[in-house]
Amino acid sequence: MRILSLLILLVTSPLWSWGDKGHRTVSTLAIRSLPEGPRAWFQGREAEVCDHASDPDHWRQDRKEGPRHFMDLEPYGGPDQLPRTLEEAQAKLGGDFYRRGVVPWIIQDRWRDLVDAFRAGDPARVTFATAILGHYIGDAHVPLHTTDNHDGQLSNQRGVHSRWESGLVERHITAEDLAVPPAQPDKAFFVRPWDWLRASHALIPQLLEDDRDADRTTPLSGRGKARTAAYWMIFWSKQGPVVKQQLQLAGQHLGDAILNAWIAAGKPAPPAPSGK
Ligand SMILES: [Zn+2]
Numbered sequence: 620m621r622i623l624s625l626l627i628l629l630v631t632s633p634l635w636s637w638g639d640k641g642h643r644t645v646s647t648l649a650i651r652s653l654p655e656g657p658r659a660w661f662q663g664r665e666a667e668v669c670d671h672a673s674d675p676d677h678w679r680q681d682r683k684e685g686p687r688h689f690m691d692l693e694p695y696g697g698p699d700q701l702p703r704t705l706e707e708a709q710a711k712l713g714g715d716f717y718r719r720g721v722v723p724w725i726i727q728d729r730w731r732d733l734v735d736a737f738r739a740g741d742p743a744r745v746t747f748a749t750a751i752l753g754h755y756i757g758d759a760h761v762p763l764h765t766t767d768n769h770d771g772q773l774s775n776q777r778g779v780h781s782r783w784e785s786g787l788v789e790r791h792i793t794a795e796d797l798a799v800p801p802a803q804p805d806k807a808f809f810v811r812p813w814d815w816l817r818a819s820h821a822l823i824p825q826l827l828e829d830d831r832d833a834d835r836t837t838p839l840s841g842r843g844k845a846r847t848a849a850y851w852m853i854f855w856s857k858q859g860p861v862v863k864q865q866l867q868l869a870g871q872h873l874g875d876a877i878l879n880a881w882i883a884a885g886k887p888a889p890p891a892p893s894g895k
Contacts, residue, residue: 636688636758638785640792641866642672645757646750647794648870649877652802657881660737660889664746671750672757683717687755689764690720690816698765698817703810722764723812726755730809730876737884753873759812760869765820771827779830782846787855787862797867802874804882815872822861829857 636642646668650661661668678684692698694712702708705724708716729752736744763769763780771779805811833853837846881887 636673636676636754636764636784637761637866638781638788639673641784641788642754642757643669644788644792644794644797644866645869645873646672646753648797648799648867649749649753649802649873652799652871652874653877654801656886656888657802657877660742660745660881661749662889664742667746668750668753671747672753675751675754686718686720686722687725688720688722688758689769690722690759691767691769692765692816692820693767694719698820701813701816703813719767720764722755722759723816726752726759726812726876727809729755730880733877733880734883737881737887740887740890742889749873749877752876753869756812756815756873756876757869759815760819760865760872762819762822762826762865765816766823768823768827771830774827776827776830776834779827782830782854783826783858783862786846786851787858788866790851791855791859792862792866797863797870799867799871799874802871802878805875805879808875808879811872811875815868818868819865822865826858826861829854832857 637645647665650658650665650668653661675684675687690701692701695701695708700711701723702711705721708719708721712719729748733745733748733752736748758764761784763771763783768774769780771777833850834846836849836853
């Protein structure tokens with residue numbers, strides 16, 4: 620039974636988000652963007668944030684977990700009709716709105732957890748809450764996490780989800796090549812996730828077109844199996860800048876989220892390390 624669960628996890632988890640490397644990159648960029656005050660909380664804990672950045676992808680046993688990683692915008696009539704509250708979502712879609720995805724509300728909830736962790740003065744809690752918040756912020760920046768065509772299944776491009784968010788990232792991305800601006804205080808931070816979703820969603824048509832273009836290099840017999848080196852070269856040359864941009868934006872927005880949580884908690888200093 621346990622082996623079966625593991626197999627299900629292995630088969631399905633790539634659809635849940637950036638691969639491990641992507642989520643680690645987002646965490647690294649975010650901590651790098653912080654000013655000294657909140658950054659002091661992560662002294663010596665940077666690796667721990669990265670190590671937990673993919674944890675939510677392994678919580679499949681919780682049946683409510685899946686929809687926390689995405690939001691399908693089509694059932695709402697596109698990005699301009701995005702519901703801002705749970706009540707609005709429920710009114711538009713009825714009882715089953717949850718399975719269409721709830722990522723913006725989860726980001727708000729996990730952000731509150733981070734504020735509480737700062738208030739509690741507990742660096743271990745701050746570290747974990749940051750990793751988890753960062754995961755969902757990262758997912759909101761993956762274009763295919765904002766559509767019901769999330770794996771290209773409606774446009775005959777099955778597998779495009781992991782080709783974009785893991786395949787390209789694993790092959791080409793290193794955090795050292797990416798840069799984020801300093802984190803910014805933002806009084807309207809709480810409504811930003813909807814802006815991120817709208818921007819991610821706008822990238823989908825080109826992403827799918829570039830995958831189709833690159834796929835013409837893949838012999839039919841290879842479909843569903845490995846793509847050719849030419850496929851990866853073409854897809855990267857077209858979508859590489861977008862992958863980098865979305866990782867950088869996710870890192871920047873996680874940095875903003877941490878800074879704003881620290882401010883909301885009253886700008887606390889980390890507790891002094893206890894002597895031996
Ligand atoms: Zn995820």
